[in-house]
Amino acid sequence: MTTSKEKPPFEKIIIAGAGPSGLLLAILLAQAHIPSVVLEAWPWLDTRLRATQYGVPATRIFRRAGLLPDFRAASIPKFPTICWRRVADGEKLVSIDMSVVEDEEDRMTVLQLGHIIQIMYRHCVERYGDFIDVRFNHRILEAGQDEKGKKAWVDVEIGNEDEEKRHERMEADYIVGCDGSSSAVRRSLFGREWPGQTFDCRFIVQNVFYDGFEKHGWDGGNYMIDPEHWGLVAKRGHGGLWRVTYGDPVVGLTDEEYLARRPWHFKAILPGHPDADQYRIEQTNMYNIHNRCVPSFKVGRILLAADAAHVCNPMGGYECMTACLDVGGLADCFIGYHQCKAGEEILDTYAEVRRDIFMKYVDARSIKNLDRVSKADPWTVSETDKFFGILKELNEDKQALKDFLLKVSSIEYDFRKHYDAEPQTNGVSNNVAEKESAKEEAAASLQLQV
Numbered sequence: 001m002t003t004s005k006e007k008p009p010f011e012k013i014i015i016a017g018a019g020p021s022g023l024l025l026a027i028l029l030a031q032a033h034i035p036s037v038v039l040e041a042w043p044w045l046d047t048r049l050r051a052t053q054y055g056v057p058a059t060r061i062f063r064r065a066g067l068l069p070d071f072r073a074a075s076i077p078k079f080p081t082i083c084w085r086r087v088a089d090g091e092k093l094v095s096i097d098m099s100v101v102e103d104e105e106d107r108m109t110v111l112q113l114g115h116i117i118q119i120m121y122r123h124c125v126e127r128y129g130d131f132i133d134v135r136f137n138h139r140i141l142e143a144g145q146d147e148k149g150k151k152a153w154v155d156v157e158i159g160n161e162d163e164e165k166r167h168e169r170m171e172a173d174y175i176v177g178c179d180g181s182s183s184a185v186r187r188s189l190f191g192r193e194w195p196g197q198t199f200d201c202r203f204i205v206q207n208v209f210y211d212g213f214e215k216h217g218w219d220g221g222n223y224m225i226d227p228e229h230w231g232l233v234a235k236r237g238h239g240g241l242w243r244v245t246y247g248d249p250v251v252g253l254t255d256e257e258y259l260a261r262r263p264w265h266f267k268a269i270l271p272g273h274p275d276a277d278q279y280r281i282e283q284t285n286m287y288n289i290h291n292r293c294v295p296s297f298k299v300g301r302i303l304l305a306a307d308a309a310h311v312c313n314p315m316g317g318y319e320c321m322t323a324c325l326d327v328g329g330l331a332d333c334f335i336g337y338h339q340c341k342a343g344e345e346i347l348d349t350y351a352e353v354r355r356d357i358f359m360k361y362v363d364a365r366s367i368k369n370l371d372r373v374s375k376a377d378p379w380t381v382s383e384t385d386k387f388f389g390i391l392k393e394l395n396e397d398k399q400a401l402k403d404f405l406l407k408v409s410s411i412e413y414d415f416r417k418h419y420d421a422e423p424q425t426n427g428v429s430n431n432v433a434e435k436e437s438a439k440e441e442a443a444a445s446l447q448l449q450v
């Protein structure tokens with residue numbers, strides 16, 4: 001291993017994608033004076049309706065990246081409860097008092113992903129302009145590496161829609177694919193191989209203004225349990241903005257056909273059973289949902305992180321949080337290697353550990369979260385589901401609930417324990433917890449849920 005006086009072992013990293021994972025990775029690297037070039041296919045940042053909530057483990061990374069004050073300023077001030085309701089009669093089955101952590105810096109973050117990305121981008125430009133070069137209209141077509149394994153490259157199509165495109169090969173010491181679920185970097189490595197499953201439903205997401213929420217005393221996050229109308233209804237922004245998401249269990253319709261069914265879903269799900277002229281919908285996006293993971297997060301000098309490597313269904317808010325933990329861990333590995341506190345093999349450790357965590361914990365738990373709202377019997381689930389039993393117990397003891405909401409999750413991992421000297425900090429556990437007790441599982445799950 002080199003000493004810290006020698007030239008750093010690598011100089012240039014190309015990050016594919018200016019989504020939350022790509023920009024967050026660039027910021028964390030820039031804090032350690034490691035430069036990166038972020039290549040984004042589109043001329044703009046993504047504004048589709050996707051994530052809105054990021055559990056405590058992600059908040060800890062946002063804090064570390066210096067982003068948290070701006071996220072909090074843009075967010076709604078209070079997020080008082082999370083509850084699970086039966087759609088059939090609107091009955092609250094189990095509820096958690098989130099006010100016990102409302103003064104805690106590391107409490108869950110609630111903010112639409114579009115705002116998160118814009119704030120991250122502003123930090124890239126205003127605070128780290130010397131280290132981060134974000135280039136829009138740079139679509140990666142393919143990624144690869146030279147035969148000797150000394151350099152990685154991407155073939156990029158450059159230019160916006162109105163101009164003739166040019167093509168360029170760009171080289172770097174490492175390429176990191178943060179280019180989302182349709183990742184070109186992943187496809188260069190594994191083709192169409194992306195083991196996992198696609199769920200039989202269409203996931204319909206919309207921003208909604210409806211005064212019936214307040215009138216009927218709804219607040220915070222409401223998981224809706226029903227085989228036909230499952231989903232999440234949550235307060236998300238200033239001025240009475242709510243996010244309504246539901247899964248339509250019918251497959252194979254056109255977008256227009258799904259939208260024609262929306263008033264029926266809304267009438268069933270929303271309090272007061274409103275007709276379509278009683279609410280206003282501001283934006284809608286539709287998705288297929290999947291749980292999938294690549295065979296490896298690293299091939300030579302090409303690494304994958306976040307949605308480019310794995311996806312899971314959105315019920316429970318695991319995915320972007322896991323994305324943040326991936327790039328937080330990867331940043332630590334690059335920093336340790338760059339500062340000669342670890343050898344290059346720490347990048348292999350990243351690849352193994354983060355994949356292992358997805359397969360062991362995130363995949364299974366996110367499917368349980370989905371099953372809880374879409375498959376469970378709404379009339380018996382509050383008695384039969386162990387998770388609800390734990391929550392009911394915790395509701396009896398405020399301090400226990402607080403500890404539970406803030407606890408270190410088994411999906412967190414501090415790669416700095418692999419540095420030569422052991423500069424362990426910030427109280428985050430170094431071990432992937434091996435315990436799979438029901439309580440641990442529930443705690444990890446709840447940190448992520450709204």
Ligand SMILES: Cc1cc2nc3c(=O)[nH]c(=O)nc-3n(C[C@H](O)[C@H](O)[C@H](O)COP(=O)(O)OP(=O)(O)OC[C@H]3O[C@@H](n4cnc5c(N)ncnc54)[C@H](O)[C@@H]3O)c2cc1C
Pocket residue numbers: 016017018019020021022039040041042045046049050051052053054055113138139140141178179180181182183184185203205287305306307308314316317318319320321322323
């Ligand atoms: C409806 C919905 C709700 C969700 N809710 C939550 C939630 O509440 N909490 C949570 O934790 N997670 C949630 N998620 C998941 C979350 O949105 C994703 O995990 C997160 O966006 C992943 O970030 P990413 O940066 O890896 O990928 P993306 O956000 O997809 O960003 C990838 C970027 O790469 C760019 N790109 C793509 N291809 C190329 C290319 N060839 N060349 C260059 N650039 C390219 C894209 O344009 C994009 O900007 C939700 C997802 C959905 C669909």
